[in-house]
Each structure stands twice: as C-alpha cells, then as structure tokens.
Amino acid sequence: MRIRVVAAIGFVLSTLLLASCGATKSSAVRPCAPNVVDGVIPSWAQAGFLERNPTMHYELGTSREIVALLFAFPLESPPPASHNNKILWVSRLPVQGTVLIIRAQRMVGTQQLGAAVQRQVAGGPGPSIINLPAAGCWSLDLYWSGHTDHLDLSYATNPGS
Numbered sequence: 001m002r003i004r005v006v007a008a009i010g011f012v013l014s015t016l017l018l019a020s021c022g023a024t025k026s027s028a029v030r031p032c033a034p035n036v037v038d039g040v041i042p043s044w045a046q047a048g049f050l051e052r053n054p055t056m057h058y059e060l061g062t063s064r065e066i067v068a069l070l071f072a073f074p075l076e077s078p079p080p081a082s083h084n085n086k087i088l089w090v091s092r093l094p095v096q097g098t099v100l101i102i103r104a105q106r107m108v109g110t111q112q113l114g115a116a117v118q119r120q121v122a123g124g125p126g127p128s129i130i131n132l133p134a135a136g137c138w139s140l141d142l143y144w145s146g147h148t149d150h151l152d153l154s155y156a157t158n159p160g161s
Contacts, residue, residue, distance in 0.1 A: 032107035032137035034152045035059055042067055045090040061149030065092050066125060066142055074156040079131045081160065089125035093147050100125050101143040106136050107152075 040053045042060065045067045057073040060066075071086035079085050089100055100121035106113040113136065121128040124144045132138055135157040142149045 029110045029112070030139075031109045032139050032152045034137060034154045036070065036073070036154070038073075041069060042092075044092050045069065047090075059151050059153065061142065061151045063149045065147055066090065066144075066149045066151075067092075068151060068153065075130075075132075075153060076158040077132055077135045077155040078158050078161050079129075080158050084129045085131050085155075086127065087130050088127050089121060089142075091125040091144060091147065094145065095124045096145045098124050098145050100128075102130065103141040103143075104132055105139045105141075106132070106134060107139050108137065 036057050036059045038055070038057050040055050041049075041058050045058075046054060057070040059068045059070070061068075067090050069088040069090060071088065072083055075085045075087075102119040102121070103116055104119065105116040114134070117133060119128075119130055119132075132155050135155050138153050138155060140151055140153060142151070
C-alpha cells in the first residue's frame with residue numbers, strides 16, 4: 001500500500017512539474033528541426049559500450065545535457081512489427097532515480113498539429129520504447145532529476161501500415 005501511495009505522489013508531482021514548466025515557456029515557438037547524427041556518440045554517453053568510439057544514430061539535446069541514442073532508425077509510426085522504436089536516453093548530468101518525462105508535440109515548422117502527448121521512462125533517463133501516434137516531426141521537451149532539455153525527432157511513416 002505504501003509503495004502505491006509513493007508512486008501516486010510521484011506521478012502527481014511529475015505531472016505538476018511538467019505543467020509548470022510548460023507555463024513558463026516563452027511564447028516563441030521554434031521550428032521543428034531534427035538533428036540526428038550518424039557517428040561516434042559523445043564520450044560521456046559511452047559507458048556500457050564494449051567497442052572504442054561506438055557509432056550509431058543519435059541526437060543531442062539543445063542544451064547538450066541529454067542524448068537520445070537511436071537503436072532504430074528511422075523511428076516509425078505506427079511502430080513496426082519487426083523491431084521497436086528503442087531509444088537509450090543518457091543524461092550528462094547526475095540522475096537521482098526519478099522519472100524522465102517527455103512532452104511531445106507534433107509540428108510542421110512552427111505550427112503545432114493536434115494535442116501534445118506525454119511519455120514517461122521509469123527510473124529516469126535509460127532504455128525506452130517511445131512510440132508516438134503519428135508520423136512527422138516531433139518536438140520533445142524532456143524533464144528529469146530537476147533538469148530540462150529539448151530535442152526534435154522525426155518519425156517516418158511505417159511502410160508496412
């Protein structure tokens with residue numbers, strides 16, 4: 001029972017944090033522009049990799065405090081049956097075992113399409129499967145352990161759908 005109460009409190013607090021962060025944003029909307037690199041991942045994100053200078057598709061947050069390591073490229077919507085939209089989130093900053101909250105808004109340039117969606121990664125930055133409801137450019141605001149960052153990711157149309 002106590003675990004459920006703690007989990008519920010954590011969810012409420014994370015939702016309030018997300019809402020308050022969105023309320024303080026500037027009214028200027030930046031155009032959605034993914035910047036995925038296929039190359040050697042940042043040295044601070046290489047823990048756990050066996051090879052020296054591991055290479056893969058990745059994108060750094062605009063503040064360079066988090067990186068999304070893409071184990072699937074391109075990411076697809078709807079998700080393919082053959083593989084997952086796996087993203088390993090690595091924080092450059094200390095993580096204190098909290099949830100990683102992702103607020104994703106589909107965009108065309110600076111125009112928002114539809115409602116924002118929220119995803120969570122239990123335990124904070126780490127391995128995740130992030131499926132989003134439609135193909136297109138997605139603007140992601142990321143919140144974890146008192147830190148924030150932003151990046152844009154593109155989801156291709158699943159050719160098998």
